[in-house]
Amino acid sequence: MSFVPRILKAVSFPAKEHVMAKMNAIQFQPGLSLNDFLEQFGTEEQCAAALEQSRWPSGFTCPVCGGTAHSVVWHDRVKTFQCCSCRQQTTLTAGTIFHSTKLSLKKWFQAMYFLTQTKNNVSALELKRLLGVCYRTAWRLKHKVLQVMVEREQTRKLDGRVEVDDAYLGGELPGGKAGRGSENKVPFIAAVQTSESGHPLMAVFSRVKTFSRAEIKDWASLHLAASATVVSDGLACFASVTTGGAAHEPVVVGTKRKSTSMPCFKWVNTVLGNLKTATSGTYHAFDFYKYGFRYLAEAQYRFNRRFDLTTILPRLLRAATTTGKRTEQWLRLAED
Numbered sequence: 001m002s003f004v005p006r007i008l009k010a011v012s013f014p015a016k017e018h019v020m021a022k023m024n025a026i027q028f029q030p031g032l033s034l035n036d037f038l039e040q041f042g043t044e045e046q047c048a049a050a051l052e053q054s055r056w057p058s059g060f061t062c063p064v065c066g067g068t069a070h071s072v073v074w075h076d077r078v079k080t081f082q083c084c085s086c087r088q089q090t091t092l093t094a095g096t097i098f099h100s101t102k103l104s105l106k107k108w109f110q111a112m113y114f115l116t117q118t119k120n121n122v123s124a125l126e127l128k129r130l131l132g133v134c135y136r137t138a139w140r141l142k143h144k145v146l147q148v149m150v151e152r153e154q155t156r157k158l159d160g161r162v163e164v165d166d167a168y169l170g171g172e173l174p175g176g177k178a179g180r181g182s183e184n185k186v187p188f189i190a191a192v193q194t195s196e197s198g199h200p201l202m203a204v205f206s207r208v209k210t211f212s213r214a215e216i217k218d219w220a221s222l223h224l225a226a227s228a229t230v231v232s233d234g235l236a237c238f239a240s241v242t243t244g245g246a247a248h249e250p251v252v253v254g255t256k257r258k259s260t261s262m263p264c265f266k267w268v269n270t271v272l273g274n275l276k277t278a279t280s281g282t283y284h285a286f287d288f289y290k291y292g293f294r295y296l297a298e299a300q301y302r303f304n305r306r307f308d309l310t311t312i313l314p315r316l317l318r319a320a321t322t323t324g325k326r327t328e329q330w331l332r333l334a335e336d
């Protein structure tokens with residue numbers, strides 16, 4: 001008897017061992033341990049110093065006039081920088097994602113730590129418990145950090161060989177109805193750029209209203225370099241990826257074969273599988289429809305920085321200082 005199940009056949013690739021070794025190098029890299037985190041960011045003073053250094057690496061610069069000469073005044077315990085040219089007073093957090101926060105910077109740093117170092121996502125509910133804050137605060141904190149990730153990733157462009165697929169997230173119906181056209185799900189485009197040696201490099205996950213040629217055209221102009229080559233299945237809308245100059249190699253998927261078992265879609269399928277595992281245990285489906293684009297950006301942000309877990313926190317901090325004030329009301333209204 002030499003019975004080999006079809007599914008096993010379909011997922012064995014010649015370079016599998018090499019790929020596994022590569023993946024393990026990423027999975028086993030040292031992150032920022034809780035101990036190291038607490039040593040670096042365990043006090044309010046350390047967090048404030050890190051924020052100041054991140055926001056003004058070459059020293060204070062007035063956000064109004066660009067002047068650098070300043071004096072420091074203290075209002076209660078809040079460090080305030082007063083510009084010598086225009087007299088504007090600026091706090092460390094003013095005009096950043098931390099604007100008007102009543103929460104300690106320690107809690108902010110802890111939130112950013114948990115949201116970047118864990119493999120699977122941390123929900124607002126879990127953050128509430130981890131930080132010892134109320135649910136609403138945890139929600140606001142989480143969505144502000146996610147918004148930083150959204151804005152940092154929104155100009156991400158993929159180049160070279162790019163596997164593209166249509167996908168859905170959340171809102172699984174009890175009957176297990178799935179696939180194209182299923183109701184109550186968030187449709188999104190998943191795209192993974194692979195290296196010449198066939199390894200995944202960068203990913204883009206973009207929410208779309210529907211898989212139409214017009215939407216794919218807009219998406220392609222934002223996220224594909226003109227020299228990219230897109231590999232997709234034969235779904236008609238994907239023909240629009242060429243509008244920005246990218247080449248397109250549609251692969252006809254037979255009625256009996258699934259694109260999930262085809263080697264040319266290996267990485268987009270792997271990444272989608274991981275994304276679904278990371279989100280399914282964490283989030284309630286009802287959130288997805290409105291805020292799905294933020295959860296996708298969270299996954300994309302972490303995926304694209306997975307090679308270096310030790311710098312992901314300082315890089316997020318830097319991005320947080322360049323993202324402006326985002327109120328809770330704005331966060332609740334915003335739909336991509």
Ligand SMILES: [Zn+2]
Nearest residue numbers: 062065083086
């Ligand atoms: Zn000034």
